[in-house]
Amino acid sequence: MSLTEETRAAAAEIIARYPEGRSRSALLPMLHLVQAEQGYVTPEGIAFCAETLGLTKAEVGAVATFYTMYKRRPVGEYLVSVCTNLSCQILGGEDVFTRLSKKLGVHHNETTEDGSITLEHAECLAACDFAPVVTVNYEFFDNVTPDSAEELVDALARGERPLPTRGAPLCSFKDISRQLAGFRDPRPEAVGAGVAHPEPATSPDSRGSETKASIRKAKPTPGAGVPRSEGKYEIVDPEATGDAGELAAAEPPADPEAFMPTSPAEKRKSADS
DSSP states (O other), X not given: OOOOHHHHHHHHHHHTTSOTTOGGGGHHHHHHHHHHHHSSOOHHXXXXXXXXXXXXHHHXXXXXXXXXXXXXXXXXXXXXXXXXXXXXHHTTHHXXXXXXXXXXXXXXXXXXXXXXXXXXXXXXXXXXXXXXXXXXXXXXXXXXXXXXXXXXXXXXXXXXXXXXXXXXXXXXXXXXXXXXXXXXXXXXXXXXXXXXXXXXXXXXXXXXXXXXXXXXXEOOOTTSOOOGGGOEEEEEOHHXXXXXXXXXXXXXXXXXXXXXXXXXXXXXXXXXX
């Protein structure tokens, strides 16, 4: 499978983003680029990156095998990643993965027979406040359950593209790989679509009680030598403070210098006087 002239031209465009003599810095987007054409990082793709950037194939291979976003075997149209790190696992992430594995008939890093969906464990998707989470081609589906996750992959199998909780509408794995290489999403409907990062809705946890906390600025302790501009934060009970999102304003001190730290030189000067 040879790389197209379009990909080779795109590679030159990537390299041109970097200062002269720094072309090897283009390796990460270059790997995404070859993955965008071939569906994974092939031996040919590694050789292309090495030759183009003046690296050895061993150097390129070391990078491609270090980062999990570079795949060494063919990936389906949709990469379904289930976070099973601590926060998500405690809230049911492992149950979600087990359900999807059984539903799709595949295990970690395996692709369904029709080539449509690849399933993987994800070590962390950096969305603990929305746990458990699943991503499809790196777009987020928050607060999933085994049932909702199964409904999601059923929709993908039917050729549908459910709208993510936040971010742009779904595209194929090859398309998202090209975007990760630094090229714009050409779809008009993707411009300004989705929500950047919605606040998690207050909902009952596994024990049936509401989980909600806020931070509030606390006044420095007089005499502790902490400037009032360096106020500390403490967890407070939202039921006792009203609006959980409100920050308490610190009152200006009667004598600002009373809260300022005293240096050894100032102490000696005060003693001499």
